[in-house]
Amino acid sequence: MNYFNYFTEIEDHFQRARGTGLFLLSPLDWALIEAWKNSGIPLEAVLRGIDQAFEKWRTRPARARIQMVNSLAYCAQAIATEAQAIAQGTPAKSRMTAPPFSIEDVRSHVSRSAALLRRANLPDISASLEALDLAALYNDLEQLEQRLTAIEDKMIARLRSTASDQALFEARQSLDHQLKPYRGKMSAEQLSMLEKQFLERKLLEANGLPRLSLFYLHP
Numbered sequence: 001m002n003y004f005n006y007f008t009e010i011e012d013h014f015q016r017a018r019g020t021g022l023f024l025l026s027p028l029d030w031a032l033i034e035a036w037k038n039s040g041i042p043l044e045a046v047l048r049g050i051d052q053a054f055e056k057w058r059t060r061p062a063r064a065r066i067q068m069v070n071s072l073a074y075c076a077q078a079i080a081t082e083a084q085a086i087a088q089g090t091p092a093k094s095r096m097t098a099p100p101f102s103i104e105d106v107r108s109h110v111s112r113s114a115a116l117l118r119r120a121n122l123p124d125i126s127a128s129l130e131a132l133d134l135a136a137l138y139n140d141l142e143q144l145e146q147r148l149t150a151i152e153d154k155m156i157a158r159l160r161s162t163a164s165d166q167a168l169f170e171a172r173q174s175l176d177h178q179l180k181p182y183r184g185k186m187s188a189e190q191l192s193m194l195e196k197q198f199l200e201r202k203l204l205e206a207n208g209l210p211r212l213s214l215f216y217l218h219p
Helices: 002-019 027-038 045-059 072-089 103-119 123-130 139-164 163-183 188-207
Strands: none
Touching: 002 027, 002 045, 002 072, 027 072, 027 163, 027 188, 045 072, 072 163, 103 123, 123 139, 139 188, 163 188
16 A cells, blocks of 8 residues: 555445445545544554444444445544554554655656746745745655645635635635534544545635645656
8 A cells, every 4th residue: 555545445445334435525524534544544543444444334233324434434433543553553654655756756746836836826836836846755755745745735715715715615615514413422532633634625626726745746
């Protein structure tokens, strides 16, 4: 499992566990994955939690399985349990494997993102991207990821400061509607992190801006 395949590993695993390869994850699901990644939840914990949640679902009586599992939110509690178990076991820190992309892919990703930022009237943030020494940083992808994330955080903070109250209200309404069936499966901390990630996704989509992190690089 590749460090930078966190999103696709989880998506593929959930689809296999559900038994429907064509099932598309929702904005809520993607926000959940982002929240787990940013909280440092190991990929192994997420995959094991998905398996545990589906195993429990399949042991229920047939009459209780009329509704399919339609969101990763159903697995949130099991994933939290698996993450705690791994933390208590204090596993060795996994080494980052070779990236699934070349330096040319990284350059294209940064160039496209910088152009979109200029178009969105964020020239200073675009300049920060273009100033990165990609040739040197490609040899230290953890540092490159940290720098990209720092620039992304600045970009999102700017978007939040200029977003209208109505836009933020509508985003929260959308989240509340999607999350309603699953609130009981999450802690207050998980809900807070999820709301942050969901709102960030909505702001970026509304402004036509990309995620800068290498986790979103699709060569």
